[in-house]
Structures are given as structure tokens and as C-alpha cells.
Amino acid sequence: xxxxxxxxxxxxxxxxxxxxxxxxxxxxxxxxxxxxxxxxxxxxxxxxxxxxxxxxxxxxxxxxxxxxxxxxxxxxxxxxxxxxxxxxxxxxxxxxxxxxxxxxxxxxxxxxxxxxxxxxxxxxxxxxxxxxxxxxxxxxxxxxxxxxxxxxxxxxxxxxxxxxxxxxxxxxxxxxxxxxxxxxxxxxxxxxxxxxxxxxxxxxxxxxxxxxxxxxxxxxxxxxxxxxxxxxxxxxxxxxxxxxxxxxxxxxxxxxxxxxxxxxxxxxxxxxxxxxxxxxxxxxxxxxxxxxxxxxxxxxxxxxxxxxxxxxxxxxxxxxxxxxxxxxxxxxxxxxxxxxxxxxxxxxxxxxxxxxxxxxxxxxxxxxxxxxxx
Numbered sequence: 001x002x003x004x005x006x007x008x009x010x011x012x013x014x015x016x017x018x019x020x021x022x023x024x025x026x027x028x029x030x031x032x033x034x035x036x037x038x039x040x041x042x043x044x045x046x047x048x049x050x051x052x053x054x055x056x057x058x059x060x061x062x063x064x065x066x067x068x069x070x071x072x073x074x075x076x077x078x079x080x081x082x083x084x085x086x087x088x089x090x091x092x093x094x095x096x097x098x099x100x101x102x103x104x105x106x107x108x109x110x111x112x113x114x115x116x117x118x119x120x121x122x123x124x125x126x127x128x129x130x131x132x133x134x135x136x137x138x139x140x141x142x143x144x145x146x147x148x149x150x151x152x153x154x155x156x157x158x159x160x161x162x163x164x165x166x167x168x169x170x171x172x173x174x175x176x177x178x179x180x181x182x183x184x185x186x187x188x189x190x191x192x193x194x195x196x197x198x199x200x201x202x203x204x205x206x207x208x209x210x211x212x213x214x215x216x217x218x219x220x221x222x223x224x225x226x227x228x229x230x231x232x233x234x235x236x237x238x239x240x241x242x243x244x245x246x247x248x249x250x251x252x253x254x255x256x257x258x259x260x261x262x263x264x265x266x267x268x269x270x271x272x273x274x275x276x277x278x279x280x281x282x283x284x285x286x287x288x289x290x291x292x293x294x295x296x297x298x299x300x301x302x303x304x305x306x307x308x309x310x311x312x313x314x315x316x317x318x319x320x321x322x323x324x325x326x327x328x329x330x331x332x333x334x335x336x337x338x339x340x341x342x343x344x345x346x347x348x349x350x351x352x353x354x355x356x357x358x359x360x361x362x363x364x365x366x367x368x369x370x371x372x373x374x
Contacts, residue, residue, distance in 0.1 A: 005331035006316065009046050009356065009368040014039055016338065016345075017360035018064025022352040026052075026101045030066040030075060032347075032362050037063040038075050040101050046356055046368050052102040058088050061116075069124035071099040072149045077109070078116040091116020091132065095149050107150040119182035121300070122146075126155070126207070128183035128190060133157075135166030138179030141192055143207050158210040160197055182228050184300065189213075189268070191229035191242065196252075199229045199244065201268055214269045216244070224248060224258035230298050231265065232321070236305060239274075240266045241324050248294035248312055256283045257294025260309065262324045277327045279314045292345055299349045299357075303374050306330065308357055310346040316359050318373055331373045338364035 014029065015036040021028045025044040031037060037057040042050040057063045060081040067074050073096040083090070092111040096104040114132030118139055121128045127146055130139040140159040144152045160178045162171045172178055178197030183190050188205040198217025202210040219226070224246035232241045242265045248258035262275035282293055292312040299308040305322040318331030335344045338361050347362035357369040 003331075003333045004329075005318065005372045006333040006357070006369050007371075008333070009370055010049055012041065012049050012051075012366040012368070014051075014365065016363045017347060017366065018062070018362065019066055019348045020350050020358045020360045020366065021066050021068055022350055022358060023068040023098075025352075026068075026098075027358060027366075028066045028068055028073065029360065029366065030064045032062055032064050034059045034061055038066055038073075040098070040104065042101070043352075043356075043368065046354075049368065053104065055094075055104065061088065061091075063094070065117075065119055067120065067122040067127075068098060069122055071097060072107075072122075072124070072146065073098040073104060074120065074122050074127055076117040076120065078118055080115075093117050093120070093127070093129065093144075093152075095146070095152065097149070108152070110144065110152045118180075121182070121184050123185060126185070127152070128185055130180040130182060136163045137165050137171035138163055139181070141180045141183055141190070141202070141210065143190075143204070143210070156204070156206075156208045156210050158192075158202055158212070160194060160200075181226070184228065184230060186231045186233060189231065191231050193226045193228050193244075195225040196223075197226075199226050201229070201265070201271075214271060216263065216271050218246075218261070218273075222246065222258075223252040223255055224294075225251060227295075227297055228300075230300065232302070232305075236322065236324050238266075239264050239324065240268070241321065242271065243298055243307065243321070245295045245298050245309070247296055248292055250288075250291040254288030256286050257289050259283075259295050260298070260319075260327075262321065262327060264324070275321075275325050275327055277319055277329075279311055279317060279329070282314060296346070297348055299351055301351050303351060303355065306373055308349045308351060308359075310349040310359065312345055312347075313343045315344050315346045316349060316357065316367075316369065318371060320373075331371050333359065333367065333369055335359065335361060335365070335367050 027041040113134035190202040227247040244261040246258040259278040
């Protein structure tokens, strides 16, 4: 498929990635599989990216998420198999000083119970994370204060009723168990995806006591798990808008490909779905499709009403949501499959201050792109 309003600037050949993040002119990549943990790349000249250094993790873990702010890098440590890291310290968050990105210095490892941390976000002071915690079923919501990055302090936590097993609550069963997937802050709200539990909007004006304002959940009829709740910072057509990508993983039973929801959250206690987007042609007749055919994740950084999306086998899609009732595709890029793979698997996307787009494949490689749609 020919690119639409996009041009390839450079390709970086490296192990498959779960997340990409850019701070200034430095690219940070969280990898899917051990021994690859985090790779740091100089992209000051985006046509000649230069790897500065890499961190490794032991077998049985991955470190597929990374965020950076104020010279502090956070990476997740999550168990995905048998723990072979005798000196690794279990699951948690690795917290690094990256004032010199070529020489990251471990400040501390914040440890969790259980498997560790899955996704998280970080604003330079507070980290909003999804850890496993002793006494709870599945991942919960937690806020950490990193005013002193070497000594993180828990500020507050929230969990879906049923998760606190130590308190006598009874969780759901099977793959539909409710668990925190990804918290994102905007103002004094935390927008939290909860996998097969849908999503919640939390009032965190008092961070010590997060309070649920509302919940959405389409999983009864659209069984793909809820990946992210991304609130758009500025109103569109007088409305507060939230994007909700479902992840195309077919955990419960075969279904057509996952897609993106658009919600009106002007009245945040009553979110209303007002639009959807699916890549044309990949759902011809409602029949089940192979996993990772459809939607995965939006960029968490935006440029106006243009939203870059990682759409697994469909690569990059650029959506114009200026009319949230009728989102339209205004750009695309189809990466080549990674060596040994049958098709692309675009897992995450972000942009930098120059408007460059970074698209990572979970099987291997990063494409740096420019677009004419900004």
C-alpha cells in the first residue's frame, strides 16, 4: 500500500518494541522481550539516528514501557515467565537519571508484589502506574510521588470493587478479570483503562483519595479489551472528547477487528459514544479476523485534532477528529513486516516537537516519518 501524506525519514533496525517516547532529540524504546530492555537513540539528525546505549533485562521479564521527563526515565519491570533474574529484584519500576542519555544511572528500583508494573504515565513529578500489589487481584491504580526520584512515595491508590481480596472482596474469574491497564492524567482527572473492565474516570483533585466519577464498558457486546482512555485537551465543537482504542487481541472469542471509539465527556458522569473509526476494508463482512489485525493504540502526544494511531497489521493511521461524529483518515503508512514476520505489527506511536512521527513494530524496527497533514 502506498503511503498517504507520509514520507519515510529513516528506519532503525532493532528488536521489537512496546513503546516509543521522545524527550528533546532523544528517542527511548521499551522492548517486548528479554534480553532487550530499553534502547536510547540520538535523533538530533533524524535521517541518521544513532544508538547511544541499551539496558538489558533477564529472561522471564520484559521492560516494554518507558517514559521520560525532567531527566528522569521510568521503565517497567514485569514478569512474563519464570523468574530467572536472581539479582533483579522482582517486578516494579526502574528509575534512572538520564541527564546524560548515553549513560543512564539507576537511582532506585521501586518494587511491587506479584508480576510488577504493566503500563504507566509520568508528568515529571507524579507517576500514574498499574502495579500488581499484595492482597489485590490483578493490577490496580496507584499514584507515586517522585519529587525525590531515589525515594518514591505512594500518594494514593484505587481499585475496582472486587479486587481487594485481602479485604474480603471477590474478583471476577477467567480472562475477563478486571485489571488496571493504563492511567493517563489530564488536569485533576485520571482517565484509566481497565482492560475487560472497560474504563473509569477518576477525580484526583485529592490524590490521596481518588474518587470514581463514571465508568464505561462496551465489553459485553464488543469483547476486545479497552486499551486506553485518552482525553483530548481542548474542546472540539464545544465538546470535551475522549478517544478509546480497543486492543485487537481476541482473548475471549474470535471477533471482527477492534476499532476506535469516540466519546463525548462534556458531562463526565455520563459519557456518550458519538463516533467510531475502523480502517476501511479490514472488516468486510463481520467475520472473525486473526488477532492483531485491528486497532491497538493512539499517540499520547497530539497535534491539534490530528491523531496518529498504531493499528497493528495496518501500520500507521492519521485521523482527523475535527468532527468527532465523523472521524476521517487523512494519512497512513504501511511498514514492511519485520524479518521472519508475515505482516506488520505496529504497536505504538508518538511524535516529537518537530512533528516527526515514530512508529515501532512489536516484532522489530522503528520507522521515523514526516507528514504533510500537520
